[in-house]
Amino acid sequence: MRISIPPLATFAPYELMEPQRFAGRMQREIMREVEAARPKYLVVVAVATSWLRWPNSETEIFEWIDRYTAENFRLDGLVNIVSRERTDYYLPLSVDPGSIQLSPFYVLVFERKT
Numbered sequence: 001m002r003i004s005i006p007p008l009a010t011f012a013p014y015e016l017m018e019p020q021r022f023a024g025r026m027q028r029e030i031m032r033e034v035e036a037a038r039p040k041y042l043v044v045v046a047v048a049t050s051w052l053r054w055p056n057s058e059t060e061i062f063e064w065i066d067r068y069t070a071e072n073f074r075l076d077g078l079v080n081i082v083s084r085e086r087t088d089y090y091l092p093l094s095v096d097p098g099s100i101q102l103s104p105f106y107v108l109v110f111e112r113k114t
Helices: 013-017 023-037 060-072
Strands: 041-046 073-081 087-090 106-112
Touching: 013 023, 023 060, 041 060, 060 073, 060 106
Parallel strands: none
Antiparallel strands: 041 106, 073 087, 073 106
């Protein structure tokens, strides 16, 4: 089986959060590239230390993620990082996500709606 992955710009999430004049433009560029690529899966890392968000960071990308995933994807998996010693994996998601007590650190796996 051959899997083809469309190329996306290389970026580190913290670059999108830095209080600098290009942050908003960089966020919009990533959003356009993801939308154009129409990925089958989208992984969202909800770990503050991964993004390194500042109090004055541009936040457009977070609003877009919520909107884009709600319109185009269904939640297919979840990784709940409960502590250094415990991580709960729901791959694929086979329980009601509302029944999971989310920690402040988690990863969401979305699959594109058909």
